[in-house]
Amino acid sequence: xxxxxxxxxxxxxxxxxxxxxxxxxxxxxxxxxxxxxxxxxxxxxxxxxxxxxxxxxxxxxxxxxxxxxxxxxxxxxxxxxxxxxxxxxxxxxxxxxxxxxxxxxxxxxxxxxxxxxxxxxxxxxxxxxxxxxxxxxxxxxxxxxxxxxxxxxxxxxxxxxxxxxxxxxxxxxxxxxxxxxxxxxxxxxxxxxxxxxxxxxxxxxxxxxxxxxxxxxxxxxxxxxxxxxxxxxxxxxxxxxxxxxxxxxxxxxxxxxxxxxx
Ligand code: NAP
Numbered sequence: 001x002x003x004x005x006x007x008x009x010x011x012x013x014x015x016x017x018x019x020x021x022x023x024x025x026x027x028x029x030x031x032x033x034x035x036x037x038x039x040x041x042x043x044x045x046x047x048x049x050x051x052x053x054x055x056x057x058x059x060x061x062x063x064x065x066x067x068x069x070x071x072x073x074x075x076x077x078x079x080x081x082x083x084x085x086x087x088x089x090x091x092x093x094x095x096x097x098x099x100x101x102x103x104x105x106x107x108x109x110x111x112x113x114x115x116x117x118x119x120x121x122x123x124x125x126x127x128x129x130x131x132x133x134x135x136x137x138x139x140x141x142x143x144x145x146x147x148x149x150x151x152x153x154x155x156x157x158x159x160x161x162x163x164x165x166x167x168x169x170x171x172x173x174x175x176x177x178x179x180x181x182x183x184x185x186x187x188x189x190x191x192x193x194x195x196x197x198x199x200x201x202x203x204x205x206x207x208x209x210x211x212x213x214x215x216x217x218x219x220x221x222x223x224x225x226x227x228x229x230x231x232x233x234x235x236x237x238x239x240x241x242x243x244x245x246x247x248x249x250x251x252x253x254x255x256x257x258x259x260x261x262x
């Protein structure tokens with residue numbers, strides 16, 4: 001373990017990628033602030049990481065779909081921590097179903113947790129980074145933010161929003177020494193699918209190329225402090241997304257069956 005005296009806020013740290021990001025960051029000596037709704041899971045993780053890596057870990061329970069609650073938690077986070085060096089907007093949710101079958105509440109939750117809550121966190125944390133002329137904001141996006149697919153129109157919209165936000169923010173903050181990186185992932189082996197697709201069909205269809213969250217976490221933590229615009233995993237999906245941007249009609253024809261696996 002190397003102590004680096006830096007503080008990192010991770011949202012959605014109670015499960016999946018967020019847990020692995022926390023473990024990887026703790027192994028590098030970060031002081032951690034972990035946010036999510038499952039307070040008990042966060043507390044257990046905090047105790048485990050403190051025990052294994054002797055780093056300070058603080059827990060903030062908040063429902064990110066509730067703007068008022070999340071903004072109050074962010075106020076506390078800023079008040080209680082002198083300096084936050086890294087923000088990882090990782091919390092996310094999806095409901096993979098036809099748009100006609102999607103409830104308004106599910107649309108609202110998806111947009112709030114995946115997009116608006118990340119902007120609210122950025123709004124609270126970036127002013128402190130500006131004071132110090134340094135910092136790194138990392139957004140966990142998705143390949144769905146590059147290529148929208150059937151049964152994920154709303155999820156795709158929320159991830160397109162966060163990639164657009166990051167691209168603008170990166171240009172605004174570059175002169176002030178603050179870095180912004182977007183992480184766009186294909187299917188990853190986490191509990192995400194328990195909510196996104198309880199039928200298990202999509203998980204099964206993408207079993208051959210499921211990302212492992214440990215590997216993703218180690219790539220993400222390794223990019224901190226570097227001028228990295230995007231991490232795209234798996235690489236072949238990143239290339240496919242570029243093809244889609246160049247010739248979307250042709251790409252939808254060629255990749256149609258691949259895009260319709262949900
Ligand atoms: P996960 O295991 O389901 O974890 C999601 C995390 O987000 C949990 O810690 C959850 O915490 C938190 N979260 C969800 N709703 C929340 C809310 N209303 N308030 C506060 N926290 C909330 O899924 P994951 O795969 O690790 O997801 C991490 C990120 O990767 C997400 O942004 C997701 O969109 C993205 N991603 C996932 C995949 C995939 O295939 N798994 C692919 C591409 C991108 P609580 O439930 O405790 O609140």
